[in-house]
Amino acid sequence: MKDNPADQVKMPDDVIYHFFNELGIMEQLVTTQLERVLPGGLTKAQFGVLNHMVRLGRRESPAELASAFQVSRPSMTNTVQKLEAKGLVEIVPHESDGRSKIVLITKAGVAMREEALKALMPLFAQVGEALGTEVFEKAVPLLQTVRVYLDENR
Numbered sequence: 001m002k003d004n005p006a007d008q009v010k011m012p013d014d015v016i017y018h019f020f021n022e023l024g025i026m027e028q029l030v031t032t033q034l035e036r037v038l039p040g041g042l043t044k045a046q047f048g049v050l051n052h053m054v055r056l057g058r059r060e061s062p063a064e065l066a067s068a069f070q071v072s073r074p075s076m077t078n079t080v081q082k083l084e085a086k087g088l089v090e091i092v093p094h095e096s097d098g099r100s101k102i103v104l105i106t107k108a109g110v111a112m113r114e115e116a117l118k119a120l121m122p123l124f125a126q127v128g129e130a131l132g133t134e135v136f137e138k139a140v141p142l143l144q145t146v147r148v149y150l151d152e153n154r
Helices: 012-035 044-056 062-069 074-086 107-131 134-152
Strands: 089-093 101-105
Touching: 012 044, 012 107, 044 062, 044 074, 044 089, 044 101, 044 107, 062 074, 062 101, 074 089, 101 107, 107 134
Parallel strands: none
Antiparallel strands: 089 101
């Protein structure tokens, strides 16, 4: 029986690989759970845009949103158009640059984001009951440190 070459290679960055691998697995598991409970046929991407707009409280172009989410402009345009069709955002001409557009969240969009957060609370409560909140209190600062680094070094 031959050994698996991948088993023989020990990289000094294994812990970093495993960290990001765990995040990727968690992201997949959370996405599946999230999309099962999101109201109004929202996808994770659509919820992400609504959440982003409410959290930051600013108007952004589809290009700015695409940059923030690290997706292509056509992909973000598609997401925004679907949100617009649901009445959750409005796309208006840019005030100073008539060629570009600005995305505005509507009152219905803010309400949908709140409804989505309420739909997620049972999932969060279940995880919190099973693992306790201390593990999350310890993890959040670490994750923020890594996120800030990655964001600043795109």
